[in-house]
Amino acid sequence: MPAMRITFVKGQKSDRIHVQRPDGSQVSTELPHKGPTPHDAVHVFVERGLGFTRGFWGLIAEGHHPEAxxxxxxxxxxxxxxxxxxxxxxxxxxxxxxxIVEAFEADQWSGGTGDPQGVRDMAESGCWQSHVPMPGLGDEQVTAIRCGIADFTKEWSALPLGGSQSLDWEIA
Structure with missing residues (x-):
């Protein structure tokens, strides 16, 4: 099945997301700045890295509007x-x-080079407080997710206002 195309557009006070689903439907929304990397871009790397199909982007792929x-x-x-x-x-x-996205954002804000266990500890604490089990998150997954976020952020930081960066969401 074809991929869903997610385009992030850099803005001054907020950014935009444009989504083109494989069925041709489209959706757009604004998102506030929350750090050096758009929050919903971090979701892409975390959810792909963990094989999630019912996270934020899986729900968008199912046809839900991000704001819903x-x-x-x-x-x-x-x-x-x-x-x-x-x-x-x-x-x-x-x-x-x-x-888990929140844990990777905190990790990124602190330099993103620490022990993978620190990411797991933050994520586990958040999951516990939210009454959900912590999924498996190995060292290799932490490293791959960090690298994806870092590469995206490097390109994102170099973009001028109005510039865009796209990612594909493979639908299982």
Whole structure:
């Protein structure tokens, strides 16, 4: 099956994502700056690296709008400061992805060269707080995800405002 094309467009205060699904449907949304790498780009590397099919990008591939996923999370029982209950089974992978993405972002902000165990520890803590199991995350996976994020970030940083960078999401 053909890949879904994800294009990130660099903006001044926020960036844009344009998605072209294999069925021809398209979706776009804005995302706020959250660090040196667009948050949703980090999702690509984490979810591909872990073989996730029901994380953020898997849900987009299924036809969901990016802005609808926050409401899906709430309905699925996504833990927050106000309520902490285990999520529904079909949303576990999306929450795992979010917690692991957060760990890789923290890792990147601190230089991204530390022991892979530090990434696992952060991700495991986030998963535990969100009532989801921590998936396996080996040293080689941490290294590959870090390298993907670093390569993307290097190119992203060099882009002028309005420049874009695309990634493919292979659909199983």
């Amino acid at each position: 996923i926050a409401e899906m999370a709430r309905q699925a029982g996504h833990p927050s400061a106000k309520r902490g209950e285990p999520p529904t089974a079909e949303f576990v992978e999306a929450i795992q992805a979010e917690r």
